[in-house]
Amino acid sequence: MKHYPVMLPEILDALAMRAGEICVDGTFGNGGYSQAIMESADCTVIGLDRDPNVAPRAGELSDQFAGRFRLIQTPFSKMDEVGLEPVDAVVLDIGVSSMQLDEAERGFSFMREGPLDMRMAQGGGPTARDAVLHLSAAELTRVFQVYGEEKRARHVANCIVSARDQGDIITTTDLADILEKALGRRGKTHPATRSFQALRIFVNDELGELYRGLCAAERLLKPDGRLVVVTFHSLEDRIVKTFFRRRAGEVQGGSRYVPEVANEGPSASFTLPRRSVTKPSKSEIEENARSRSAKMRVAIRTGAEAFIADDRLLPDVVSLSELEARL
Numbered sequence: 001m002k003h004y005p006v007m008l009p010e011i012l013d014a015l016a017m018r019a020g021e022i023c024v025d026g027t028f029g030n031g032g033y034s035q036a037i038m039e040s041a042d043c044t045v046i047g048l049d050r051d052p053n054v055a056p057r058a059g060e061l062s063d064q065f066a067g068r069f070r071l072i073q074t075p076f077s078k079m080d081e082v083g084l085e086p087v088d089a090v091v092l093d094i095g096v097s098s099m100q101l102d103e104a105e106r107g108f109s110f111m112r113e114g115p116l117d118m119r120m121a122q123g124g125g126p127t128a129r130d131a132v133l134h135l136s137a138a139e140l141t142r143v144f145q146v147y148g149e150e151k152r153a154r155h156v157a158n159c160i161v162s163a164r165d166q167g168d169i170i171t172t173t174d175l176a177d178i179l180e181k182a183l184g185r186r187g188k189t190h191p192a193t194r195s196f197q198a199l200r201i202f203v204n205d206e207l208g209e210l211y212r213g214l215c216a217a218e219r220l221l222k223p224d225g226r227l228v229v230v231t232f233h234s235l236e237d238r239i240v241k242t243f244f245r246r247r248a249g250e251v252q253g254g255s256r257y258v259p260e261v262a263n264e265g266p267s268a269s270f271t272l273p274r275r276s277v278t279k280p281s282k283s284e285i286e287e288n289a290r291s292r293s294a295k296m297r298v299a300i301r302t303g304a305e306a307f308i309a310d311d312r313l314l315p316d317v318v319s320l321s322e323l324e325a326r327l
């Protein structure tokens with residue numbers, strides 16, 4: 001299935017690329033943004049993605065826009081560690097692509113039987129199966145509660161723990177069946193929806209990546225550089241909103257103070273445009289239902305030094321590295 005780029009006109013407007021400028025597309029996916037950005041101005045795009053499957057599509061863009069495009073396979077949280085010069089714009093379109101959801105063997109979808117994997121990078125680190133087999137009931141409860149906003153998180157976690165005591169949980173449908181038994185079928189949404197989303201966010205450390213990605217963009221952007229972020233989940237939007245407001249000096253918090261200037265906060269590293277959050281148009285939502293929960297936020301880099309990163313913006317949930325250490 002093709003991935004429809006969300007809020008594309010709004011993205012192009014916010015990026016406002018000019019000839020000769022460089023943009024990092026931190027979530028390359030199907031290259032919808034990258035292609036449109038290069039069509040909008042005679043600029044260069046550096047695409048990043050942690051999924052190696054995007055390489056063929058990236059190859060097409062390298063051919064079509066010779067010398068103006070390249071792909072780096074890396075998590076976007078490391079965009080300032082891959083040898084790039086300071087850039088004029090960074091865009092992030094958080095989440096999974098339609099292609100990833102569609103491939104049964106990736107294990108993202110409860111509708112398609114496949115291994116319970118869910119790793120966007122397709123290697124390294126624990127899988128969703130590792131999480132359901134090795135997290136405690138209390139840890140699973142937090143994962144479902146926080147990342148899935150699942151009201152019956154404790155019940156779901158207990159059902160998984162008793163199911164795993166009776167036998168292995170191997171495939172997406174094994175887990176979907178457990179969740180369906182636990183929650184029953186009510187309403188239009190499949191009972192596995194929230195828990196699958198929660199596991200995907202956990203397995204890919206999506207909130208940690210988002211926060212560290214924002215900090216990396218702050219370090220990589222030139223003065224006047226544009227940072228444009230699209231999210232689909234209220235937790236993600238809260239991280240972006242809080243990050244922007246702190247960096248713009250609108251709210252205090254985090255480690256805004258370097259020790260040597262204890263009583264003097266650093267200058268704002270971003271300014272926020274008057275309209276800093278935008279939602280998709282009604283017609284876009286009608287055409288592409290996936291866009292309905294999207295929110296786009298924009299901030300403009302100042303010339304001030306980047307703040308010191310501080311993970312306290314993140315919710316208190318067992319970390320992926322804690323699970324990894326157990327395996």
Ligand SMILES: C[S@@+](CC[C@H](N)C(=O)[O-])C[C@H]1O[C@@H](n2cnc3c(N)ncnc32)[C@H](O)[C@@H]1O
Pocket residue numbers: 003004005006026027028029030031032033034048049050051054074075076077093094095096097120209210
């Ligand atoms: C929603 S899709 C992006 C679609 C893209 N804007 C387009 O127009 O085709 C998200 C993509 O970002 C990638 N991704 C998600 N989190 C990432 C991260 N932390 N680092 C690098 N890539 C990531 C996923 O693998 C996926 O391909």
